Amino acid sequence: MTLGPAAPWSSSHLRLEVPAHPDFVASVRALARSAAVLADLALEDAQEIQMAVAEAATLLLPLASADAGQHPALCADLTVEPGSLAISLSIASDSGSSIDTDGLAWVMLSALDPGVRVTEEDGCVTIGLRRFTRTTTS
Amino acid sequence: MSVDGRSVLAVRGEVDLASAHDLVLAATPADADGPLALDLSEVTFIDSTGVSALLAIWREGERVGRPVELIAISGPVGRVLQLAGVGDVFGLDG
Numbered sequence: 001m002t003l004g005p006a007a008p009w010s011s012s013h014l015r016l017e018v019p020a021h022p023d024f025v026a027s028v029r030a031l032a033r034s035a036a037v038l039a040d041l042a043l044e045d046a047q048e049i050q051m052a053v054a055e056a057a058t059l060l061l062p063l064a065s066a067d068a069g070q071h072p073a074l075c076a077d078l079t080v081e082p083g084s085l086a087i088s089l090s091i092a093s094d095s096g097s098s099i100d101t102d103g104l105a106w107v108m109l110s111a112l113d114p115g116v117r118v119t120e121e122d123g124c125v126t127i128g129l130r131r132f133t134r135t136t137t138s
Numbered sequence: 139m140s141v142d143g144r145s146v147l148a149v150r151g152e153v154d155l156a157s158a159h160d161l162v163l164a165a166t167p168a169d170a171d172g173p174l175a176l177d178l179s180e181v182t183f184i185d186s187t188g189v190s191a192l193l194a195i196w197r198e199g200e201r202v203g204r205p206v207e208l209i210a211i212s213g214p215v216g217r218v219l220q221l222a223g224v225g226d227v228f229g230l231d232g
């Protein structure tokens with residue numbers, strides 16, 4: 001079987017939900033790297049977005065809500081556009097939970113993405129990242 | 139492996155939230171003796187938890203009088219150490 005010309009994407013949104021456990025963070029990183037390639041980001045940008053995802057997960061995993069029972073989840077929502085990639089990582093957390101902004105993970109995350117956004121809403125803490133391609137081609 | 143009177147621990151793969159603790163355990167055995175070199179040439183990824191592990195190993199070396207050195211630091215690993223602001227600890231600055 002041969003495939004015809006690639007059709008336009010029907011959606012540019014990807015979602016991955018994994019157990020809120022350190023062993024699964026690599027899966028989220030891998031998806032982020034793949035999405036960065038789809039977005040035509042440079043290799044260095046793809047590496048940095050992977051690092052940013054790792055740091056965001058490091059900040060979120062300790063917040064996993066006890067109410068989530070035995071199966072707390074880390075959710076990754078990615079929006080891929082030509083030349084840009086947006087990633088939101090979120091986790092269900094107990095009321096009043098907040099990320100640790102005094103530690104090394106936050107230092108590195110905010111250095112990798114100075115525009116990082118943290119929101120706490122409806123029992124969920126979300127870290128939003130965005131990366132644009134550094135160069136454009138005609 | 140021992141080279142030039144120091145133990146060399148080759149670290150491979152990803153040093154992250156899932157593996158950093160294992161690295162600390164491997165590098166700080168109770169019967170450790172003599173200088174330690176961590177060969178990072180085959181580290182493919184490191185994050186802040188990996189950097190924290192390296193710092194923990196270095197601090198433990200300081201505590202017990204066992205010098206710890208990082209060798210064969212790849213570009214990406216060196217960049218992460220600089221980003222974390224700990225390059226000077228491991229002699230990467232200047």
